[in-house]
Amino acid sequence: GRFTLSVDCFMPNIERIVKAVQIQNVQNRVVLVQNALYAKSGELLRLTNESASGLQLTNNTQMDVDSHYNVKTIRFDDLLPILVERKVRAAVIKIDIEGSESYMCETGSKVFEVIDIQLVMMEWGHGFRKWYKSRYQSIIKFFALLDYVVTDENLQLYRLNKLQENIYEQLTNHFDAEQWNKVDLSIDIRYHLLELFVKKKEIKLKDKQNKINPLEDVCLKQKFEIQRLKSEVESNLQ
Numbered sequence: 001g002r003f004t005l006s007v008d009c010f011m012p013n014i015e016r017i018v019k020a021v022q023i024q025n026v027q028n029r030v031v032l033v034q035n036a037l038y039a040k041s042g043e044l045l046r047l048t049n050e051s052a053s054g055l056q057l058t059n060n061t062q063m064d065v066d067s068h069y070n071v072k073t074i075r076f077d078d079l080l081p082i083l084v085e086r087k088v089r090a091a092v093i094k095i096d097i098e099g100s101e102s103y104m105c106e107t108g109s110k111v112f113e114v115i116d117i118q119l120v121m122m123e124w125g126h127g128f129r130k131w132y133k134s135r136y137q138s139i140i141k142f143f144a145l146l147d148y149v150v151t152d153e154n155l156q157l158y159r160l161n162k163l164q165e166n167i168y169e170q171l172t173n174h175f176d177a178e179q180w181n182k183v184d185l186s187i188d189i190r191y192h193l194l195e196l197f198v199k200k201k202e203i204k205l206k207d208k209q210n211k212i213n214p215l216e217d218v219c220l221k222q223k224f225e226i227q228r229l230k231s232e233v234e235s236n237l238q
Helices: 011-024 076-085 102-106 109-114 126-131 133-145 165-173 187-237
Strands: 004-007 030-033 044-046 070-074 090-095 116-122
Touching: 004 076, 011 030, 030 076, 070 076, 076 109, 102 133
Parallel strands: 004 030, 090 116
Antiparallel strands: 044 070
């Protein structure tokens, strides 16, 4: 089996995972981290007092003594040293943390930069998109900036709003301010789309520059050679 890094903040869940790991005898291939993903590390917060499958992180800092619902937070990038130590180069992420998935994107840029994250499986229920709209849009933006294709379980592309096909076509092909003014795009969406467009243009420009640099080196060498030959000819004429 492959190495697995499991993060869960609820002790009863941790205990179940430990038992499963012991039954399968894969202790040497699993690392468990008992923390909650959040915007800051080291915060002490509380979980909602619900069933284990529906627990959500709250901003409540009032602790109960010896309660499973008291949790300590980490940033997603805090996990990078574990992955580096285990020599993990590529990974698949499965995440289901009841509306807090955006914290992975908000605090995980280094992980996605260093590790080849080939697939991210995430729950995208209608309630999440309705009640956590800003988080939902920030997740879309994060993955789009990294050139991920965001889809549902049927491989249908997720969109920021009702424009659907037109959004990504306008984004990836060209920037046309006159055309954008004709459609129903909020200022926030316009900002995100333009930001993504500029990012893609920067990538294309960098690719072109990488192709130009070797040609510039060749031209410089040719100039030196021409100068050398010119000096040699002048020397022979004297």
